[in-house]
Amino acid sequence: MLPYLALAAVLFSAGLFGVLTRRNTLGILMSLELMFNAANINFVTFNKFISPDNMIGQMFAIFVVVVAAAEAVVGMAIVLLIYRNWQGVNVDNMRIMKW
Amino acid sequence: MEFQLPEYNLWLMCPEFFLTIWALVVLTYDLTTKRKSGSMVGYLAMAGPILTLAVAAILYAAGLYGYGRGFGEMFFNDPMALFFKVIFLGTAFMAIGSSFGIIRQKIINHRGEFFALMLLSTVGMMFLASSNELISLYIGLELTTIPLFVLAAFFKDDKLSVEAGMKYFVVGAFSSALLLYGISFLYGMSGTTDLLQMKITLAIAQLTFQKNFLVVLIGMVLVTAGIGFKLTLPPFHQWAPDVYEGSPTPVAAFLSVGSKAAGLVAFAKIFVNGLQGYYDPSTAPVDWGQLVGLLAVIAMIIGNTVAIRQSNIKRMLAYSSIAQAGYIMIGMVCLNEHGLAAVGYYMFAYMFANMGAFAAVAIFEDQTGSCQIDSYRGLVKTSPALSYSMAVFMLSLAGIPPLAGFMAKYKVFAAAIAMTTTDPTYNWLYWLVGVGLLTSVFSLFYYTNIIKQMFFSREDSPYKIVCGGPGMTVLMVGLIGVLLFGIFPEPVLNFATSISAAFGFVAN
Known part of the structure; x- marks a missing residue:
């Protein structure tokens, strides 16, 4: 189990x-x-070694894949907006607001 | 292996389904009118939360809705879920009501999307409140947050708004990754994602061998960080002022109350329920109570001191909401019959005061284009309605009797004092109460500064603010809530007490 956790x-x-x-x-x-x-690798690993009699960890991993995809889509859209407003995708542009 | 279908009990989810369908109705209405829906789509969206409450009430009268479990064990309507669902719906109602100015001026072409995303985010919060299990909790949290990324960046050509959206996206996705990695360790140590079962498994593991406490500690710290971002607990608060300042004002209001309440529910479910065995310092090798208490102290100090030197009212309200998160977390670390009740009541009172204050800011910003505290100077002579309601909201946030904010702060501190009397190991809670009282004095300074600008300035304001129908409604709802539940808190408090009873804390 340990090599997988170390990889994660x-x-x-x-x-x-x-x-x-x-x-x-x-x-x-x-x-x-x-x-x-x-996190996904962790879930699948724990599912295999800790509780192999149910599929909760693998199910969780599939849900996470979907959520991560949705998040990436929104992230890409925001990156596109940044490109339109600053003609570049560098975060150094974004320092209008400071405390 | 024999497989049994779980009992679905779909009636319990009917309010959520209804709100989802209503969000789609709002979206299609805007499309069918060829984007010329005007304010009508706003009124339609505003009806959504009210109709959802009505649906729940009708189903309750018919005996189909109430406490209970559905969808196997994944969906669980306990008192906390129902109480916070009311808070979420109220927040959505008030946020939609205060966004009529921007749908007239700024987002001409995307009104339907704006309101639909707001309602869908509310659906996510409602599912989160009912989750009894880590998978549905995580999905609910994401369904809450992802629409909010879009909403924060909604002014596409406004650099401030895009910057706010990007900052919120990076911080939000980062925190959800931390939370997820932490959850994976909690799952690994208990072998289950059901929170009640996790409590039992972890307690057994603690009694038999204590080798796993380091892994649980890693999980706990990661989950605290992940939810701390949502709650704006320092040191995870840096994003809040920037995002509140840049995003549309109703969205900032929605973030400051709805997103925070969602984080509170998630925190209560994971820590007070799942990790309850890791609270008591005498039995547990690691103790999350003192960790969170420390964060609460830092939140109260940083929020209240940095708010003093802000000149932008949205940034000031952001730091004030950081400070309020600190006060709420005092109630969260009191595991007795008063603790969670105080958290619920505090959130309820905070919703009225904060949404009202943000609505006043939104109305002012729509007509003057300014968010500076200076520009509120002498406002009472030209627009008394806005000024007086703003003053009441500020006093309630500061905790002046007889407003609801006072009762909320009193309940939180009383819960902490009641906790210290049970066992001397909880004496560190005195520190929280002391810092809370001291920083409340600081907070008076910046809350009353607004009142000073509006009421005690010699010159007259150049602005004449006209509150439209929806804006006035929101201000009235906030005023009535703050006054009514400050003077007659018993009904809400009684219901809130059943929250802690459902978590297993009863008076003895």
């Missing part, structure tokens, strides 16, 4: 690092996908 942890950390450091909005979207998929 590595994927999750890579995604976390990407979200926090990427300046390109598309890069942020891709990193978010990595984080969702890390």
Whole structure:
């Protein structure tokens, strides 16, 4: 079980690092996908090794795939709006509001 | 293996189904009138939450609706679900009512989509409130959040709105990924996603061997972070002021009350129900109560101090809502018969005051184009109705008797004091009450600043604000709610007490 969990942890950390450091909005979207998929690997792993007599973990993973797809669609639409307004997809543009 | 079909009990979901269909009706109505529906589509959308309540009432009278389970064990109408569904519907009603200005001026071509997304987000909150299980809870949370991403970025050519949408999207998706990763550990440690079963499994695991507590701790921290973003608990609050400032004002109002109430329900379900065994510091190796209490203290301090130096009223209300989240979380960490009741009542009172304040801001912004606190100067002479209602909302948010906000704060603090008397290990709750009282004094400063600008300025305001029918309705609903439930809180409090009773906390 441990290698699979380690793989998920590595994927999750890579995604976390990407979200926090990427300046390109598309890069942020891709990193978010990595984080969702890390959680998916966890679900499937736990389902196989902890409770193999039901399918809850795999079912959850399928739901997450759908939700992540929906989220990516909305994210792409917002990226498109950013491109129209600033002629670029870099997050450095977005610093109008500051506290 | 024999497979049994679960009992669906679809009558319990009828209000949600009705609201979904109503959202589609609103959408198609706008299309069939070739985008020339005017305010009519707004009135149609405003009727949605009211008709949903009516449907629930009719079904209740017919004996088909009420407490109960449906769809196997996934859908569960407990008192908390019904109480918060009323809050969600009220929030949607008031948010739609305050958006008539922007559908006349700014979103000419997408009125139907605007209202349909708002109603669909409400449906997500209602499903979330009824979920008794992690899968439906997560889907409900996502159904709440994804329409809100679109709504925050709804002014497509306004750079502020697009920036707000992008910030909210990144933070929202990031927090839901954290939440999901945390949930996966909780699932792994208990082997189930049903929250009641999780409570039992984790308690057994705790009694027999304590090797799993580190993994549960990781899961707990990740889930706290994920929901903390929704609740705007520091250090996860940075997005709130920017998003509130940039997004359309009714959407900001909807975010500050609806999204926060949804986060509260999710928090109560996961922590107070599923992880109840990890609360007591004497038996549990890790204790989420003190963790969340610490976040609440930081929320009250940061929210109330940073709000003082804001010049934009939407940013000020954002920091005020961060502070209010801190007060609400005091009630959440009190696991006695008063705690969750206080949370419910606080959210109820907060809905009226905050939605009313945002409605006043929206009306003012539609006619003047300004969100600066300075521009409210001398408003009482030209538009008394707006000024007086704004003053009442501010006083209620500050917690001045006899308004509902005072009763709410009193109940939260009383719950914490009642908790400390049961066991000396809960003495850290005194800190929460102390910081809460102290920062309430700070909060008076910026709430009364608005009143000072409106009432005690020598010059007259250049603006004359005319409240339209829907805007006036929302202000009136807010005023009546704040006054009525401040003076006569018993009916709501009695119902709210049954929330904590349903979670297993009864007076002894």
